[in-house]
Amino acid sequence: MSAVATDKQILQKYLQDERDSLLWKLDGLSERDLRWPMTPTGTNLLGLVKHVASMEFEYFGVVFDRPAGEPLPWLAPDADINADMWATADQSRDWIAAFYRRSWAHADQTIDALELDAIGRVPWWRPGRQQVTLHRILVHMIDETARHAGHADIVRELIDGAAGLQAANTNLPDRDEAWWSEYVERLRRVANEAGGRPEDEAGGRPEDEAGGRSDGEADRAG
Numbered sequence: 001m002s003a004v005a006t007d008k009q010i011l012q013k014y015l016q017d018e019r020d021s022l023l024w025k026l027d028g029l030s031e032r033d034l035r036w037p038m039t040p041t042g043t044n045l046l047g048l049v050k051h052v053a054s055m056e057f058e059y060f061g062v063v064f065d066r067p068a069g070e071p072l073p074w075l076a077p078d079a080d081i082n083a084d085m086w087a088t089a090d091q092s093r094d095w096i097a098a099f100y101r102r103s104w105a106h107a108d109q110t111i112d113a114l115e116l117d118a119i120g121r122v123p124w125w126r127p128g129r130q131q132v133t134l135h136r137i138l139v140h141m142i143d144e145t146a147r148h149a150g151h152a153d154i155v156r157e158l159i160d161g162a163a164g165l166q167a168a169n170t171n172l173p174d175r176d177e178a179w180w181s182e183y184v185e186r187l188r189r190v191a192n193e194a195g196g197r198p199e200d201e202a203g204g205r206p207e208d209e210a211g212g213r214s215d216g217e218a219d220r221a222g
Contacts, residue, residue, distance in 0.1 A: 007116060007135075008111065008116055008138075011135070011138040011139065011142065012108070012111055012138070014142050015107075015138065015141055015142050015145065016104075018142060018145040018146045018149050019100070019104060019145060021149045021165050022048065022049060022052060022145060022148060022149040022152055023049065023097060023100060025045055025048075025049075025149075025152040025153070025155075025156045025162075026045055026046070026049065026093050026096070026097060028160075028162070029045070029093075029156075029159065029160065031092065031093060033045075033159050033160075034046045034087075034093055035047075035086065035087060036159070037086075038155045038158050038159070039155075042082070042085065042086065043085075043151055043155055044085075044086060044087075044155065045152055045155055045156065045159075046086070046087035046091070046093065046096050047084075047085040047086040047087060048085075048148045048151055048152050048155070049096050049097070049100050049152075050074075050084060050085070050086070050087055050091070050096055050099070050100075051084045051085050051148065052100070052144065052145055052148050053096070053099050053100040053102075053103040054072055054074070054075055054084050054103070055141065055144060056100075056103035056104065056106070056107045056141060057070055057072060057103045057106060057107075058072075058075070059107075059122070059137050059140065059141055060106060060107035060110040060111065060137065060141075061106060061107075061110070062123070063120040063121060063122050063132065063137060064110055064114065064118065064120040064134070064137075065120075066106075066109075066110050066113075068102075068103075068106040070099075070102065070103075070106070072084075107141075110134075111134065111138065114134045115134065116133060116134050116135040116138075117133050117134070117135065118133060118134045119131060119132070119133060120132050120133070120134065120137065122137075
């Protein structure tokens with residue numbers, strides 16, 4: 001990147017940083033762990049990457065009339081609900097990672113070829129909001145990728161404790177396991193104090209905590 005980066009270069013760098021952060025969450029896990037649903041709504045690592053890759057193909061392809069020719073049957077109108085949010089048994093880690101990198105390459109070709117004010121159309125957004133610029137889609141995909149990279153952060157930490165932006169840059173305090181255990185216990189004590197629970201009930205999950213989560217904004221809602 002040049003000493004004085006253009007707006008497009010800045011946006012593209014932020015997008016790539018989020019791509020890299022999301023993809024490394026797959027490193028070092030078994031095929032089973034990569035697919036294991038870790039929340040009541042089935043959030044899993046391979047599914048997150050498959051979904052984000054699919055969205056890059058859609059937003060930087062279909063929207064600007066630059067289809068990549070990549071089959072995406074899990075997004076077809078007759079596909080099963082949430083088919084883009086999990087990987088089939090034959091869609092391995094290597095396949096999903098390569099699929100994601102192909103989506104980067106195609107998206108980057110669109111970004112390089114068009115100006116930020118280039119006009120596209122998002123047919124799945126509601127009428128009146130379908131016309132967009134490349135600038136808006138770049139911001140949208142940075143937001144979407146960062147959101148799902150955050151999901152992957154938590155899922156990966158729950159699986160094996162690995163945390164942070166990337167393996168070589170955890171962006172977390174450099175402390176040992178004992179420090180982190182005390183830190184977590186401290187947070188539990190504060191939570192109990194704020195909730196009016198006795199101090200000797202510091203461990204465990206609050207009994208009145210809801211078991212599910214509310215539906216979030218649909219990724220393709222616009």
